[in-house]
Amino acid sequence: MDRRALIAGAAALTLSTPACAAYPPGLPPLKSVSTYPLGVAVRHLHLSDPDWARLAVTNFSQLTAEWEMKMEYMLRDDGSLQFDRADALAAFARTYGMKVHGHTLVWYAQDGLHFQKLKGTPDAFLNAYVAYIQKVTGRYGGIVRGWDVVNEPIWNDGRGLRPCLWREVLGDDYIGLAFEAAHQADPAAVLFLNDYNLELTPAKRTTFLKLCERLLKEGAPLHGIGTQAHISADLNPAAMIVAIRDIASLGLQVHISELDISLRGDRLTNVVKPRLDQLKVFEAVIRAYNDVPARQRYGLTVWSLRDKDSWLNSKRERKGPIADAPVLFDDRGRPKAMAERFVEMVR
Numbered sequence: 495m496d497r498r499a500l501i502a503g504a505a506a507l508t509l510s511t512p513a514c515a516a517y518p519p520g521l522p523p524l525k526s527v528s529t530y531p532l533g534v535a536v537r538h539l540h541l542s543d544p545d546w547a548r549l550a551v552t553n554f555s556q557l558t559a560e561w562e563m564k565m566e567y568m569l570r571d572d573g574s575l576q577f578d579r580a581d582a583l584a585a586f587a588r589t590y591g592m593k594v595h596g597h598t599l600v601w602y603a604q605d606g607l608h609f610q611k612l613k614g615t616p617d618a619f620l621n622a623y624v625a626y627i628q629k630v631t632g633r634y635g636g637i638v639r640g641w642d643v644v645n646e647p648i649w650n651d652g653r654g655l656r657p658c659l660w661r662e663v664l665g666d667d668y669i670g671l672a673f674e675a676a677h678q679a680d681p682a683a684v685l686f687l688n689d690y691n692l693e694l695t696p697a698k699r700t701t702f703l704k705l706c707e708r709l710l711k712e713g714a715p716l717h718g719i720g721t722q723a724h725i726s727a728d729l730n731p732a733a734m735i736v737a738i739r740d741i742a743s744l745g746l747q748v749h750i751s752e753l754d755i756s757l758r759g760d761r762l763t764n765v766v767k768p769r770l771d772q773l774k775v776f777e778a779v780i781r782a783y784n785d786v787p788a789r790q791r792y793g794l795t796v797w798s799l800r801d802k803d804s805w806l807n808s809k810r811e812r813k814g815p816i817a818d819a820p821v822l823f824d825d826r827g828r829p830k831a832m833a834e835r836f837v838e839m840v841r
């Protein structure tokens with residue numbers, strides 16, 4: 495990667511600026527007690543926010559881009575690539591000694607005009623598909639330790655593979671092809687299949703795990719399973735334990751890749767119910783992950799640093815008057831009970 499871009503990105507931030515609310519005495523930085531990489535989602539604007547940066551650098555050892563490493567940002571309509579923000583993130587990580595997890599190469603929800611235009615010419619489509627994956631993974635070789643190669647391939651009710659442009663043109667093998675392409679470009683990267691609701695919907699988990707087994711049988715370089723864990727505080731804690739055990743049973747790396755625990759008990763009405771026992775569900779997450787063999791624990795990533803940074807409180811997602819509070823630090827950057835419990839429980 496261009497060294498000048500790295501340095502420019504890093505210089506944009508000075509952590510000596512007076513920063514966020516004082517960190518409570520007695521609570522060690524979360525990453526200092528964690529036995530596995532502890533990740534946090536980041537958006538570009540956070541990198542130049544000293545409050546965000548200080549809290550993140552103190553407590554977390556790994557970053558996942560919430561948006562800027564997705565195709566929707568990286569790929570312009572004319573097929574050219576836009577790396578500026580991913581480079582800035584990589585520079586930030588390097589400056590503060592953090593790891594980077596790549597999210598995401600192929601997603602049913604994002605295809606883009608460049609690929610839509612190639613729909614009628616499957617050979618050109620395939621070439622562009624492989625080229626995109628290889629340019630992105632190749633550029634961040636040695637920087638990104640693992641990639642969500644394919645994101646959310648399974649229907650929410652578990653009935654099978656979702657339809658998408660990739661599958662329409664390349665067939666079901668769009669997944670295997672993506673893994674192969676990524677592996678060729680960066681043989682050291684840990685390659686993940688990532689999905690959500692694997693805890694909530696056993697039928698989806700079963701289909702997802704069958705897909706993993708099929709890929710492994712076919713020799714795909716699939717190294718890990720990302721379970722997003724966008725869960726709600728009314729999830730039965732036992733469901734989490736069973737899900738993680740099932741997921742780990744394949745012997746692959748396990749990444750809890752996008753953890754947040756919403757206080758909206760009912761996702762249909764989106765009513766925030768502050769009384770739900772979020773802590774109980776969080777404890778189940780940590781207990782379940784503690785039980786995964788250490789060699790399979792790729793890391794746990796929380797999907798935003800402070801409650802106010804969460805996608806659940808974005809204009810598009812927030813429905814009612816009460817804000818959601820799904821993550822470990824409050825709006826002012828103070829650790830919540832979940833952060834304290836993490837320190838007590840992690841091993």
Ligand code: 9MR
Nearest residue numbers: 560561564566597645690722724752805
């Ligand atoms: O939190 C992300 C939000 O800021 C983006 O606008 C959105 C679309 O790119 O993606 C959100 O993150 C999603 C993640 O990439 C995949 N799993 C579900 C996450 C929440 O929607």
